[in-house]
Structure formats: C-alpha cells, structure tokens
Amino acid sequence: MMGLLGAGLLLAAISYAECQLVVDLPNGKIEGFQQTTYTKKVYNAYQGIPFAQPPVGNLRFQAPQPAKNWSGTLETKAYSDYCYNMDSDAPEENEDCLYLNVFTPILNADQNTTKLPVVFSIYGGGFRNGKAGISPRYWIDNDIVLVSHNYRIAAFGFLATGDTVVPGNAGLKDQNLALQWTYDNIHLFGGDRDRITIMGQSAGGASVGYHLLSPKSRGLFRAGIAESGSPLNTWTYLEDPLDYAFELAQTINSSIPSDLTSAQLLDFLQSVDAKAIDNAQAIIKTRPVIFTEPEHDGAFITKPMYESFESGDYTKVPLILGVNSEERITIISDLDSVAKSAAQRDADPSKVLPDTYHLKSGVDKNEAADIIYKAYAGDAKLADHLGKYVKWESDNRFTRGVIKQGLLMSNYSPVYFYQFSYDGVIGGFNLTIAEADRVSHGEEQNYLSTPGAVGDLDSGDALTHNRMIQMWTDFIKKLNPTPAKLELLQNLIWPQVAPDSYQYLNINDTLKIENTPKAEQFLAWQNLFDTYMQRPFTTY
Structure with missing residues (x-):
C-alpha cells in the first residue's frame, strides 16, 4: 500500500501534469503560475513576457524590434515595470518596459485541442499615461484568453521629427508588435489566433481605430471594441510634431539651438538619461504626437484618418463602438x-x-x-x-x-x-x-x-x-x-x-x-x- 507521502507526491505530479506552467516560446521557455477567479475557476497567468528588445540607446523613439532569444526558463510571475508616464513619477516606471501578459483558462494547451477566443487589451490614458493592468477574472470565467501589454507613451512613444529620422508612432508600433506576437504565439496558451478581438478605452479605443486603419495590423484580428475613443478625436493627432521635439530638447538643455537637423536633434535626445526626458515631458505638459507619417518602410499610418474611414480603406471587421x-x-x-x-x-x-x-x-x-x-x-x-x-x-x-x-x-x-x-x-x-x-x-x-x-x-x-x-x-x-x-x-x-x-x-x-x-x-x-x-x- 502506498504511504501518505507517496500518495501526496503522486497527486502533486498529476496536478502538475494537468497544468502546463512552462511554455516553450520561439524565444525561449517561460514559467507562469496559477490564480483563481472570484468563482474559484483556476487559470494560468504569465506576466512580464518580453515581446520586444528594450527600446533604449539607438532604439529610443524608434520602432520596436522583436525580443532576442534567452537561455534557460524565464520566470513570468510578476508584472514588469511599465513605461514612463507623463503625469506620474513612480519607481516602477522604466524605459525597459515592452512586456506583455497572458491569462488563460486552458491549463495545458499541449493536451487540449480546444482553442479559445482572445481579447487583446490596449490601455487608455490619453497617450500620456497608463499601463497593462486589466483584470482577467471575468474574461477567464467566460472562457476567453486575455492578453495585455505595455506600450510607450508620451515623448518616448510619440516623439517625431516629421521625417524618417524619427517617423513617429513608436507607441502604436509597440502595440502592433505585441499584436503580431499574440497572433504568432497565442496557440501555445490555448488561444485561437483567428479569433482575436482588439479592445480599448479612451486612447485605447482610439488605438483600436488606428489598427483598423493601419495596413501593418491587417489580418491580425477579427473584431474590435472601442470605448470612448476614436482616431477622429482631435486629441489623437498633432499636425507639427517637430516643434514639440525641439521644446522637449530645450527644456532639458536651454542652449540647444533651434536650427539643428533632425539627426542632430535625435543624437542629443538619445544621449540624455531617460529620467531627464521624463522630467522634461512632465513640465511641458504637451500632448504626445500622433501624426500622419511620411511614406517609408514600416510606416504605421500615412493617410488622413477621416478620409480612410469614409472611403472604406480600413480593415473591415465587426466593431462595438x-x-x-x-x-x-x-x-x-x-x-x-x-x-x-x-x-x-x-x-x-x-x-x-x-x-x-x-x-x-x-x-x-x-x-x-x-x-x-x-x-x-x-x-x-x-x-x-x-x-x-x-x-x-x-x-x-x-x-x-x-x-x-x-x-x-x-x-x-x-x-x-x-x-x-x-x-x-x-x-x-x-x-x-x-x-x-x-x-x-x-x-x-x-x-x-x-x-x-x-x-x-x-x-x-x-x-x-x-x-x-x-x-x-x-x-x-x-x-x-x-x-x-x-x-x-x-x-x-x-x-x-x-x-x-x-x-x-x-x-x-x-x-x-x-x-x-x-x-x-x-x-x-x-x-x-x-x-x-x-x-x-x-x-x-
């Protein structure tokens, strides 16, 4: 007869086998943890998965680059630091912030042929503030996989020079890369990549609209939910971003001349400490830049928003608005x-x-x-x-x-x-x-x-x-x-x-x-x- 200790170990082994806490991603292995909803439904949580390289150094203000591979098993059991906010100064704010979170009611995707619909959540905050923090509980109770992510905001996410030196919309491109990551990898968590709904409120709702408009996001989702935000709202767009870029630089260093080239301006802003940019943008209180980009490889949006909706030049999927x-x-x-x-x-x-x-x-x-x-x-x-x-x-x-x-x-x-x-x-x-x-x-x-x-x-x-x-x-x-x-x-x-x-x-x-x-x-x-x-x- 098996002793109590042996029986306990067997039950633990069976429980672990039923719950796939380690996921083998293309970049490397991650290990999550279990949580429960208010109704006691168990789900797997993976917090702080890198979807992009840290946007520091010569990647500051630029389009995000896919995450590099890692060795061993990465523990993804806590939210990462979040991107610098304009209106706060918390110790958890960091330039290295491009991480996402996955919450799934499928406890072992390897042994489950059922693939569940997915919500890809985009936070609001006026493109100035915000972080990935939406509760997964009610989505999990309804058999929906939830993905949330950080994206750069304020100057770090939307600084632009009006040309291809800093073409802008880095924050929207962060969202796009996280969405591409979700499309490519969500099956490993029991999600159905052909049933992704993008959802956001305020700036998140406007972002949903921008993904409808952007050719870069086509094919990555099948529906959208946009609450209290649209690319047609005037606060989502600035016509002359270069003025803001110079204002930021001159707030950091008042001796910066106004006749620098875009490349010289970028060199300066990439050379200063991230905290100096964060402090300066908090003083300026100027809204971040979202603008019609110059045509170039990797452009997120290059056409006027209203005209594109009016002509039908967008991803035509069902929308709650x-x-x-x-x-x-x-x-x-x-x-x-x-x-x-x-x-x-x-x-x-x-x-x-x-x-x-x-x-x-x-x-x-x-x-x-x-x-x-x-x-x-x-x-x-x-x-x-x-x-x-x-x-x-x-x-x-x-x-x-x-x-x-x-x-x-x-x-x-x-x-x-x-x-x-x-x-x-x-x-x-x-x-x-x-x-x-x-x-x-x-x-x-x-x-x-x-x-x-x-x-x-x-x-x-x-x-x-x-x-x-x-x-x-x-x-x-x-x-x-x-x-x-x-x-x-x-x-x-x-x-x-x-x-x-x-x-x-x-x-x-x-x-x-x-x-x-x-x-x-x-x-x-x-x-x-x-x-x-x-x-x-x-x-x-």
Missing part, C-alpha cells in the same frame, strides 16, 4: 474653472470650433461658429447654463468623433453603437449638474472589471455588470453582442448602425434601442463640417 452619456462631466469638480471657460466662449463664440479646424476659403468664422454655439446655448449664454457647456466639452473632446466613425464605417462593415448611461455606485463619479447627463469618461470600465465579486455589488450594479459582460463576451465569441434573445437583456436584439438609420443601444437601468446618439448637437456638427470645413478632413 460607443460613448458614455457625459464624457466630461468630471470638469464640474472645479465649477469656477467651468464658469470661466464658458464665459470665454460667450465672449468669443469662435472658441467653440475644433482646435484643428480649417474653414473653406471665404467662410465667415463667426457664421460657422454660430451653428455650434446655438446648438448648445440656444438664445442664452453658456455661463448661465453650465450643464450645456459641459455637453459641448463632452462632444468636442470625445462624442462627435466617435459617433462619426460609426456612421462612416456603417457603409462597409458591422457597427454596434452604444451609449452607456447607467449611473451606479461603482461608476466612480457622483457629482451632477442641471442640463447635463451623468456618466463620465471611463465609468463603463468599472462594470466590465468590477472592484470585487459580483455578489458584493448592489442589485443595479450587478445587473449592469452581468449585462455588459454578456454582450461583450457574446460579441467576442460570436461577432454579435445579442445573437439570441435573453431575459437578462430584456429579450432585446441590438441592431447594427445603418447609413440611413443610426440605431444604437442605450445602456441604463433598462436597455433601450434609440435613434441617432446626441442627435440635436451631432446634426449641428455635421452641418458645420459639410457646409464650412475644408476637405480633406483628418479628424472630426
């Missing part, structure tokens, strides 16, 4: 500042026009601005109706570009548009103001990745969470967020956007199909662009 009901409601935390900004636009209504606008020749700027000003203020003043000013802020920064992307894409590919309007406890922002909606930028994220077990939520929050997870995971698996009528979803079928019928799903205490998100104001924006703006458009 949407906004929150009042993206910029958070600005009311400082009402004095809101009142001051509203008064400035009352005094000069042309300030309601987009930052990057180009009017047709001969157009009266005040006549054009009047269309937008009256769409929000009516015959009153914005300073007397701060909620209406908040609406303008939301639409100007986020909403109109996201809505327009959905409309343009509906001519060519399936788009499921939503507005998240549920104002719950875990949303995270609870201030309100008359004449504005209530749900701020990012609140929907708390219902896809709740801060605790669902059983700990109140009934409304739990219901909204369950609905969001049901629709998002059905889309990831079946390319349709409502493939069948379910009581959980009020037996509702979510329709696709059509060019002549902008139906969308309003996610609130109840679910409701409505027509044309932000209709009155959005139609005013369309009138402005169609009548007064100069083509070609880049953003919207």
Whole structure:
C-alpha cells in the first residue's frame, strides 16, 4: 500500500501534469503560475513576457524590434515595470518596459485541442499615461484568453521629427508588435489566433481605430471594441510634431539651438538619461504626437484618418463602438474653472470650433461658429447654463468623433453603437449638474472589471455588470453582442448602425434601442463640417 507521502507526491505530479506552467516560446521557455477567479475557476497567468528588445540607446523613439532569444526558463510571475508616464513619477516606471501578459483558462494547451477566443487589451490614458493592468477574472470565467501589454507613451512613444529620422508612432508600433506576437504565439496558451478581438478605452479605443486603419495590423484580428475613443478625436493627432521635439530638447538643455537637423536633434535626445526626458515631458505638459507619417518602410499610418474611414480603406471587421452619456462631466469638480471657460466662449463664440479646424476659403468664422454655439446655448449664454457647456466639452473632446466613425464605417462593415448611461455606485463619479447627463469618461470600465465579486455589488450594479459582460463576451465569441434573445437583456436584439438609420443601444437601468446618439448637437456638427470645413478632413 502506498504511504501518505507517496500518495501526496503522486497527486502533486498529476496536478502538475494537468497544468502546463512552462511554455516553450520561439524565444525561449517561460514559467507562469496559477490564480483563481472570484468563482474559484483556476487559470494560468504569465506576466512580464518580453515581446520586444528594450527600446533604449539607438532604439529610443524608434520602432520596436522583436525580443532576442534567452537561455534557460524565464520566470513570468510578476508584472514588469511599465513605461514612463507623463503625469506620474513612480519607481516602477522604466524605459525597459515592452512586456506583455497572458491569462488563460486552458491549463495545458499541449493536451487540449480546444482553442479559445482572445481579447487583446490596449490601455487608455490619453497617450500620456497608463499601463497593462486589466483584470482577467471575468474574461477567464467566460472562457476567453486575455492578453495585455505595455506600450510607450508620451515623448518616448510619440516623439517625431516629421521625417524618417524619427517617423513617429513608436507607441502604436509597440502595440502592433505585441499584436503580431499574440497572433504568432497565442496557440501555445490555448488561444485561437483567428479569433482575436482588439479592445480599448479612451486612447485605447482610439488605438483600436488606428489598427483598423493601419495596413501593418491587417489580418491580425477579427473584431474590435472601442470605448470612448476614436482616431477622429482631435486629441489623437498633432499636425507639427517637430516643434514639440525641439521644446522637449530645450527644456532639458536651454542652449540647444533651434536650427539643428533632425539627426542632430535625435543624437542629443538619445544621449540624455531617460529620467531627464521624463522630467522634461512632465513640465511641458504637451500632448504626445500622433501624426500622419511620411511614406517609408514600416510606416504605421500615412493617410488622413477621416478620409480612410469614409472611403472604406480600413480593415473591415465587426466593431462595438460607443460613448458614455457625459464624457466630461468630471470638469464640474472645479465649477469656477467651468464658469470661466464658458464665459470665454460667450465672449468669443469662435472658441467653440475644433482646435484643428480649417474653414473653406471665404467662410465667415463667426457664421460657422454660430451653428455650434446655438446648438448648445440656444438664445442664452453658456455661463448661465453650465450643464450645456459641459455637453459641448463632452462632444468636442470625445462624442462627435466617435459617433462619426460609426456612421462612416456603417457603409462597409458591422457597427454596434452604444451609449452607456447607467449611473451606479461603482461608476466612480457622483457629482451632477442641471442640463447635463451623468456618466463620465471611463465609468463603463468599472462594470466590465468590477472592484470585487459580483455578489458584493448592489442589485443595479450587478445587473449592469452581468449585462455588459454578456454582450461583450457574446460579441467576442460570436461577432454579435445579442445573437439570441435573453431575459437578462430584456429579450432585446441590438441592431447594427445603418447609413440611413443610426440605431444604437442605450445602456441604463433598462436597455433601450434609440435613434441617432446626441442627435440635436451631432446634426449641428455635421452641418458645420459639410457646409464650412475644408476637405480633406483628418479628424472630426
């Protein structure tokens, strides 16, 4: 008879055999570890897998290069350092940051023929801040493999010189290399490379749009989820990146002349310590550069974003796309500042026009601005109706570009548009103001990745969470967020956007199909662009 010790060792051996913690990648072996979800489902976690060489030295500001091979078995049991953020100064920030994470419910891919759908997650943060940190638990519970990754942001990710010396978009190229790595290797973790959905919020949502547009990402994914972000948002693009590059250099060293060549400027910026760049970019507070690149091998995007969506020059895959009901409601935390900004636009209504606008020749700027000003203020003043000013802020920064992307894409590919309007406890922002909606930028994220077990939520929050997870995971698996009528979803079928019928799903205490998100104001924006703006458009 086998002794207790022998039986225990046998059980341990059987348990280890059922769980493949060591994965043999093309670059070398890695070893992960096990975790459990709130429902006690076991999954394998691999954190800190290098997908690129450290972007240091002469690789700083340049396109990422694939990781080199390593010997032995690399332990991937903790998150790596993350890329330098613009608005923080944490000890975990590092220039050597290009690592990814894989979480899989398949415990032994070598012995399992089932391949699961994959979510490739891209974090937001305005292309200035952020790190890979999305919780895998609810995706794992629904038999979905999750991949998250770091990509360079702020100056390290988006510095450019307007030519091929520093062509720019290094951060988007980091995302692309991580996506290529996922496509090439995810089968080793039980994932199906032919069922990858790219997903992101804010800058992550805009990044999803950029991957739709980039020829470099074609064939690497079959669907997308873009929350509150679009390449058509004006904050995702800067027309003249060279000014920012010189500003960065001269903040580090004020004696740097403004007549350096691009190559000389690069030599200087590659010679200084990474921390000096990090400190300088925090002082400058200038948005990172995302711009139309010069044509060259390895270019990520070389054509205007709007025109590409309009002509159908993008990867035509199904997309969930949407906004929150009042993206910029958070600005009311400082009402004095809101009142001051509203008064400035009352005094000069042309300030309601987009930052990057180009009017047709001969157009009266005040006549054009009047269309937008009256769409929000009516015959009153914005300073007397701060909620209406908040609406303008939301639409100007986020909403109109996201809505327009959905409309343009509906001519060519399936788009499921939503507005998240549920104002719950875990949303995270609870201030309100008359004449504005209530749900701020990012609140929907708390219902896809709740801060605790669902059983700990109140009934409304739990219901909204369950609905969001049901629709998002059905889309990831079946390319349709409502493939069948379910009581959980009020037996509702979510329709696709059509060019002549902008139906969308309003996610609130109840679910409701409505027509044309932000209709009155959005139609005013369309009138402005169609009548007064100069083509070609880049953003919207």
